[in-house]
Amino acid sequence: MKMGTRLNLIFCICVSILAFLDFGKASKIGICYGRNADNLPSPNRVSELIQHLNIKFVRIYDANIDVLKAFANTGIELMIGVPNADLLAFAQFQSNVDTWLSNNILPYYPATKITSISVGLEVTEAPDNATGLVLPAMRNIHTALKKSGLDKKIKISSSHSLAILSRSFPPSSASFSKKHSAFLKPMLEFLVENESPFMIDLYPYYAYRDSTEKVPLEYALFESSSQVVDPATGLLYSNMFDAQLDAIYFALTAMNFKTVKVMVTESGWPSKGSPKETAATPDNALAYNTNLIRHVIGDPGTPAKPGEEIDVYLFSLFNENRKPGIESERNWGMFYANGTNVYALDFTGENTTPVSPTNSTTGTSPSPSSSPISGNSTVIIGGGGGGGSKKWCIASSQASVTELQTALDWACGPGNVDCSAVQPDQPCFEPDTVLSHASYAFNTYYQQSGASRIDCSFNGASVEVDKDPSYGNCLYMIAPATDGFNRTMAGNITGNITAIDSPLASPSSTNEAFRQMVISVAVSVWLPCFIVCLSIW
Numbered sequence: 238m239k240m241g242t243r244l245n246l247i248f249c250i251c252v253s254i255l256a257f258l259d260f261g262k263a264s265k266i267g268i269c270y271g272r273n274a275d276n277l278p279s280p281n282r283v284s285e286l287i288q289h290l291n292i293k294f295v296r297i298y299d300a301n302i303d304v305l306k307a308f309a310n311t312g313i314e315l316m317i318g319v320p321n322a323d324l325l326a327f328a329q330f331q332s333n334v335d336t337w338l339s340n341n342i343l344p345y346y347p348a349t350k351i352t353s354i355s356v357g358l359e360v361t362e363a364p365d366n367a368t369g370l371v372l373p374a375m376r377n378i379h380t381a382l383k384k385s386g387l388d389k390k391i392k393i394s395s396s397h398s399l400a401i402l403s404r405s406f407p408p409s410s411a412s413f414s415k416k417h418s419a420f421l422k423p424m425l426e427f428l429v430e431n432e433s434p435f436m437i438d439l440y441p442y443y444a445y446r447d448s449t450e451k452v453p454l455e456y457a458l459f460e461s462s463s464q465v466v467d468p469a470t471g472l473l474y475s476n477m478f479d480a481q482l483d484a485i486y487f488a489l490t491a492m493n494f495k496t497v498k499v500m501v502t503e504s505g506w507p508s509k510g511s512p513k514e515t516a517a518t519p520d521n522a523l524a525y526n527t528n529l530i531r532h533v534i535g536d537p538g539t540p541a542k543p544g545e546e547i548d549v550y551l552f553s554l555f556n557e558n559r560k561p562g563i564e565s566e567r568n569w570g571m572f573y574a575n576g577t578n579v580y581a582l583d584f585t586g587e588n589t590t591p592v593s594p595t596n597s598t599t600g601t602s603p604s605p606s607s608s609p610i611s612g613n614s615t616v617i618i619g620g621g622g623g624g625g626s627k628k629w630c631i632a633s634s635q636a637s638v639t640e641l642q643t644a645l646d647w648a649c650g651p652g653n654v655d656c657s658a659v660q661p662d663q664p665c666f667e668p669d670t671v672l673s674h675a676s677y678a679f680n681t682y683y684q685q686s687g688a689s690r691i692d693c694s695f696n697g698a699s700v701e702v703d704k705d706p707s708y709g710n711c712l713y714m715i716a717p718a719t720d721g722f723n724r725t726m727a728g729n730i731t732g733n734i735t736a737i738d739s740p741l742a743s744p745s746s747t748n749e750a751f752r753q754m755v756i757s758v759a760v761s762v763w764l765p766c767f768i769v770c771l772s773i774w
Contacts, residue, residue: 267548268292286576294313300337311350319354354394375395437499483539487541504552511565526582530583630701
């Protein structure tokens with residue numbers, strides 16, 4: 238055999254082996270961090286919680302600076318959002334986007350690992366129908382990123398609801414609504430050009446709730462013992478999630494966009510609902526999310542795309558009491574605002590203990606003794622000041638009335654403090670002074686944010702004290718006295734999660750470990766091939 242032929246043969250063998258080994262990509266599980274709620278922990282506390290959960294992918298719905306700062310140097314990949322209310326400004330003028338990028342992104346990148354931007358939220362279902370603004374906004378964002386050399390590092394897309402389809406069953410007959418075709422086609426072309434995913438929010442819960450007589454609860458919860466057949470393809474579906482996801486794949490294929498990757502940017506199940514929403518229970522929320530995690534990290538793909546990696550963001554981290562609509566809209570969270578878990582979700586996806594669904598509003602989450610992971614079932618997110626000492630934060634008597642009023646307005650507004658106690662006829666209204674009202678608001682913000690010194694700044698208008706400022710029936714909040722967040726987490730975290738060994742796309746996970754093994758094997762194969770080629774040459 239000629240030397241050149243031998244070299245070509247060895248090279249082809251090596252390349253073939255490497256190509257064969259390049260299948261180690263793991264599906265990703267992320268979490269949606271919405272903040273439309275009162276008394277949520279500070280972004281820093283939430284960041285610490287997510288790190289303890291070992292979750293590596295987080296979706297937020299804006300570009301809040303405090304949140305971006307909180308995730309700096311954590312290694313967590315962040316998907317940020319452009320709210321629908323900002324689409325007009327983003328679409329109209331490039332300068333608006335350039336300014337936004339300069340103020341909200343560039344100062345924090347790459348310390349904060351922003352990897353994608355979702356432009357608009359389910360715009361086809363929004364009452365103001367802002368579909369015509371999405372693509373111009375996406376293009377302006379892409380232009381701004383390109384100027385900064387980030388267009389290859391940060392992906393741009395837009396998330397949609399399943400209602401964007403005119404038909405979803407059987408999956409092979411799915412198609413996008415014709416009324417959205419003028420919007421979708423150029424947007425999909427943009428996604429292809431920039432190698433960005435098509436983002437979709439999938440909720441089997443709604444399909445079940447609206448068709449209880451046709452859809453078995455077990456089918457929606459990944460627990461069906463039977464299968465649904467797609468008559469056109471013969472594909473068998475054992476759960477609704479796969480059927481909905483394949484419907485998107487088939488709809489994209491019908492528009493000649495078969496190669497576009499699909500990312501599930503929201504999926505979950507509510508733990509509480511209105512009286513008619515009998516399936517909105519903690520047990521069913523636990524069952525759905527547990528089974529979804531197991532399904533995704535098992536990497537089975539879907540019937541139409543077996544083995545296809547599925548990236549999914551669980552909705553949602555917290556219950557959000559400010560959301561409008563029926564009761565279930567406010568109860569999708571895995572945690573209450575005070576940090577206790579709504580139900581004991583096993584984030585590892587490795588426990589094989591069956592999770593029983595219910596069809597009753599009286600369903601409750603498992604007690605700690607029956608939870609797949611034993612131990613205390615509470616996760617406390619707040620701190621308590623350093624050293625175990627009790628401290629409060631009150632208004633400084635040295636601050637001017639203007640300074641106090643400005644800080645008070647912020648605390649009761651953007652600071653998310655419930656200031657109803659300082660309203661007329663309420664226990665903390667008297668004395669009716671800015672100093673007294675500000676003291677109550679400052680302390681509430683301070684305690685619910687973790688009682689750390691930085692939470693009692695208010696631009697110098699406040700001071701920390703170690704004497705309880707409560708009086709009469711006006712009681713000032715006090716956080717649990719601990720040595721800080723880490724001790725609290727260490728004492729309670731094992732109750733409902735395994736924080737160290739969670740496989741949510743972490744290096745210690747089964748899938749990621751396998752991926753790293755593949756890379757190691759690939760290197761070990763490539764190097765000998767390279768050496769052999771050199772020796773023959």
